[in-house]
Amino acid sequence: MKGLVFTEFLNQVEEQFGLETLDKVLYSSNLNLKSGGVYTAVGTYPHSELIGLVQELSKEAKIPVPELLKSFGKYLFTVFEKNYGSLFLSIRTSLDLLEKVESYIHVEVQKLYPDAELPTLEKSRISENCLLMVYKSNRRLADFAEGLILGCAEYFGERLSIIKEDLSNGEGREVKFTISKI
The missing domain is CATH 3.90.1520.10 (H-NOX domain)
Known part of the structure; x- marks a missing residue:
């Protein structure tokens, strides 16, 4: 999956939930991310990382994954x-x-x-x-x-x-x- 999708997801999380929530999501997900949670817009990353980030945000924000x-x-x-x-x-x-x-x-x-x-x-x-x-x-x-x-x-x-x-x-x-x- 293109890095643009990841960088924009992280931007949205920061804009809508704040930097503290973004940090928690990245920290909680980091053990399972091959990228270490570092993305560039032109890079390519496993889509499973996006799903993992969304699942962590779901836990943190108490919003269902489909809604996110x-x-x-x-x-x-x-x-x-x-x-x-x-x-x-x-x-x-x-x-x-x-x-x-x-x-x-x-x-x-x-x-x-x-x-x-x-x-x-x-x-x-x-x-x-x-x-x-x-x-x-x-x-x-x-x-x-x-x-x-x-x-x-x-x-x-x-x-x-x-x-x-x-x-x-x-x-x-x-x-x-x-x-x-x-």
């Missing part, structure tokens, strides 16, 4: 918008952007970071106001993906209804999102 992952997805979308907003200029709605993630956004990410391991997103536009997306990844970060979807909706000033269905017998490797504009 969603919150981080929303936060990271704002970072993407600030850093890569030019990619969004010709796109008018959240569903239009979500429809282009696999064919456009992920292609651009691979150009910048050839070693990035991205989830697969299959999509099907049901109507102007409804999109089906199937998230596939062994990393099991569908809650994080949902947060990115919610961040996208906020960026476009839209409200979305999101229905999640796990297609992998509760493993989280394959999750269908039915996304509708409200």
Whole structure:
């Protein structure tokens, strides 16, 4: 997983929970982190380290892991918008952007970071106001993906209804999102 994800997660923890909480999370996690809890935006790290950090934050903040992952997805979308907003200029709605993630956004990410391991997103536009997306990844970060979807909706000033269905017998490797504009 790219270091940008880690550095921004740590930024979010510091902003929303404070430096003391960030230090506790890093200290508690440090025994299990190959990186020692030190990340650079361009580095590549095991996704298990992110999960470990989120689990430690969950214990410290008493917030469920899925809720933290969603919150981080929303936060990271704002970072993407600030850093890569030019990619969004010709796109008018959240569903239009979500429809282009696999064919456009992920292609651009691979150009910048050839070693990035991205989830697969299959999509099907049901109507102007409804999109089906199937998230596939062994990393099991569908809650994080949902947060990115919610961040996208906020960026476009839209409200979305999101229905999640796990297609992998509760493993989280394959999750269908039915996304509708409200």
